[in-house]
Amino acid sequence: MGADSIILILATLIGLYMAANIGANDLANAMGTSVGSRALTLKQAVVISIFANLLGAILAGGHVTDTIRKGMINPDLLMGSPEHLMMGMFAALLAAGIWVHLATMFGLPVSTTHSIVGAVVGFGMVSVGVGAISWGKVLTIALSWVVSPLAGAIIAGGIYYLIRERILRSDSPEKVAMQWSPYLIGSVLVVIVLSFIFKGLKNLHLNLGFFQALAIAIPCAALGGLGGRLWLRSLLLRQQQAESQTTPLQAFFAHLQVMTACYVAFAHGANDVANAVGPLAAIFSVVKTKSVVMQVEVPVWMLAIGGIAVGGGLFAFGSKVMETIGGKITEVTPVRGFCAEFGAATTILVCSRLGLPVSTTHVLVGAVVGVGFMRGMGFLDMRLLRNIGSSWVITLPFTMVLAVVLYKLLTLFFL
Numbered sequence: 001m002g003a004d005s006i007i008l009i010l011a012t013l014i015g016l017y018m019a020a021n022i023g024a025n026d027l028a029n030a031m032g033t034s035v036g037s038r039a040l041t042l043k044q045a046v047v048i049s050i051f052a053n054l055l056g057a058i059l060a061g062g063h064v065t066d067t068i069r070k071g072m073i074n075p076d077l078l079m080g081s082p083e084h085l086m087m088g089m090f091a092a093l094l095a096a097g098i099w100v101h102l103a104t105m106f107g108l109p110v111s112t113t114h115s116i117v118g119a120v121v122g123f124g125m126v127s128v129g130v131g132a133i134s135w136g137k138v139l140t141i142a143l144s145w146v147v148s149p150l151a152g153a154i155i156a157g158g159i160y161y162l163i164r165e166r167i168l169r170s171d172s173p174e175k176v177a178m179q180w181s182p183y184l185i186g187s188v189l190v191v192i193v194l195s196f197i198f199k200g201l202k203n204l205h206l207n208l209g210f211f212q213a214l215a216i217a218i219p220c221a222a223l224g225g226l227g228g229r230l231w232l233r234s235l236l237l238r239q240q241q242a243e244s245q246t247t248p249l250q251a252f253f254a255h256l257q258v259m260t261a262c263y264v265a266f267a268h269g270a271n272d273v274a275n276a277v278g279p280l281a282a283i284f285s286v287v288k289t290k291s292v293v294m295q296v297e298v299p300v301w302m303l304a305i306g307g308i309a310v311g312g313g314l315f316a317f318g319s320k321v322m323e324t325i326g327g328k329i330t331e332v333t334p335v336r337g338f339c340a341e342f343g344a345a346t347t348i349l350v351c352s353r354l355g356l357p358v359s360t361t362h363v364l365v366g367a368v369v370g371v372g373f374m375r376g377m378g379f380l381d382m383r384l385l386r387n388i389g390s391s392w393v394i395t396l397p398f399t400m401v402l403a404v405v406l407y408k409l410l411t412l413f414f415l
Helices: 004-036 042-060 083-106 113-127 137-168 173-200 211-244 248-272 274-289 302-316 317-330 336-354 360-375 382-414
Strands: 063-067 295-297
Touching: 004 042, 004 083, 004 113, 004 248, 004 274, 004 302, 004 317, 004 336, 042 248, 042 302, 042 317, 063 173, 083 113, 083 274, 083 382, 113 137, 113 295, 113 317, 113 382, 137 173, 137 336, 137 382, 173 211, 173 248, 173 336, 211 248, 248 302, 248 360, 274 302, 317 360, 317 382, 336 360, 336 382, 360 382
Parallel strands: none
Antiparallel strands: 063 295
């Protein structure tokens, strides 16, 4: 077996390891509130999220990825040394995978994007120098530690306050929910359709303006809202006839929550599978061409394998992060879970359009905290929140240092 074959096998194994950790931590966030509120069982959440994530990776995943992840390093400086890029990507994947794995073991939701970025910055510092790092982008990521959870908390908390005051505390919650159902379902559909147009369906190259996108989203939302009212009426009737322990109102919000959770899982596959297969594609490119290119084609089969590995990681060891998101931060019911998921999806859409740096993980945690905060500070586990915040701050320096150590070891033994 030649050296190139060994390198490719090792790169594939490390890439799959990173993908599995992404599933166990990042993808677990998407379904955590649905499991915590009992809208879905753990097995149902795993199957749905694997399917939605795989579809997102294949249908809407980035088929072209930056060789140097997120433009953190000036790629011109590595043109003459493709072998250093390859060793650096090895080190970055392994360092990010180890950190996410450690965080997952303790049930701490961390950003896998920040993990891989920190690792790339680490190997870049020793391979091309500190001055070659885009420190402005590193600062932008640091700002997202505040922007992401705060935005998620404000929007999700606001939605929960509105639903609590207008529906839950009314004299006839189910009757009021029936009146509000077209607006609730329509709002969910507007966010999902706009998100797909602006962020999800990259391969269609739609390039639609905001008002053009609204012209598509609003009719879809209106039809969905009207159909949803009929659906809610039949749902209420079925729940009453079945004499279920779950109230019809809880069942309605549980269905809405699952809809938004499926969108978050699809968007995760479209955007985050590249965290694992992007560096892997860069290694394949170096081995094949013996050179550094600005952009690398990511084949569909690689996105599919990455999506499957992400789902496998969720199934194997994603339950701890699901428990954290779905119940340990604050108690989650179908109504609160819907507010958190919908608030997170809305935050991601709005901040992406405004060009603000956000992390899906940080937004979801902030959304859950925002809903808990509206109930009162006593309903939040502040010790757990301090641990989560500390893990976010540690992510960049930990992966940077670990990537430096691994890069040094790899270059010492192989170059």
